[in-house]
Amino acid sequence: MPESLRxxxxxxxxxxxxxxxxxxxxxxxxxxxxxxxxxxxxxPDGYMSAQLSRPDRPDFASGDWFDGTTEEYTAEATSYIAYSGPFHVDEEKQTLTHSMFVSLFPNWTGQTQPRVVKLEGDTLHLSTESPITSSGKTVNSALTWRRGPPRGRSR
Structure with missing residues (x-):
């Protein structure tokens, strides 16, 4: 029997x-x-966490998470996406949803968002099911992920 999407x-x-x-x-x-x-x-117990970042984020001059300048906080918030919570897979429809228990973007907290999911070997394609607003535009988002190596080993 083949493995389930979950x-x-x-x-x-x-x-x-x-x-x-x-x-x-x-x-x-x-x-x-x-x-x-x-x-x-x-x-395995049904939770997910997503953390996405620009690779070139500048440090805070103060070295203190709670003592940044307005510019530093703006740069921090516009260069990082983070949310976590339960996920659900409908095996029959082959669909995936992410429920945001916490989110860096407060508007997402408490939301459940559907994702279009496609798995090809060690590559995972996730995209929004319907358009969202981003950078002042209405867009469809598409993300590609590659399965990470088992902990303690490199690929």
Whole structure:
């Protein structure tokens, strides 16, 4: 019997690409740059966590998380995406939802968002099911992830 979609998702995945395509036909863009960093994890007990970042984030001059300048906080918040909570897979429909228990973006806290999911070997493609607003545009988001190596080993 083949593994279920849920079983195939379990584990850690490293971000390969994050691209947004405006629905108005304008040029696609990469909100976290050409080589974004990130990890998404799915646990056997039904939770997920996504952390995405620009690779070139500047340090706070003070070295204190709670003592940054307005500019530092703006740069911090616009270069990082983070949310965690339960996930659900509908095996019959082959669909995935992420429920945001916590989120860096407060508007997402408490939301459940559907994802279009496609698994090809060690590559996971996730995209928004319907357009979202990003950088002032209505876009479809597409993210590609590669399964991370088992802990303690490198690939």
């Amino acid at each position: 079983q195939r998702l379990i584990g850690a995945w490293k971000l390969v690409s994050y691209r947004e395509t405006p629905v108005d036909g304008s040029e696609p863009f990469e909100p976290l740059g050409h080589e974004p960093q990130g990890i998404i994890m799915y646990t």
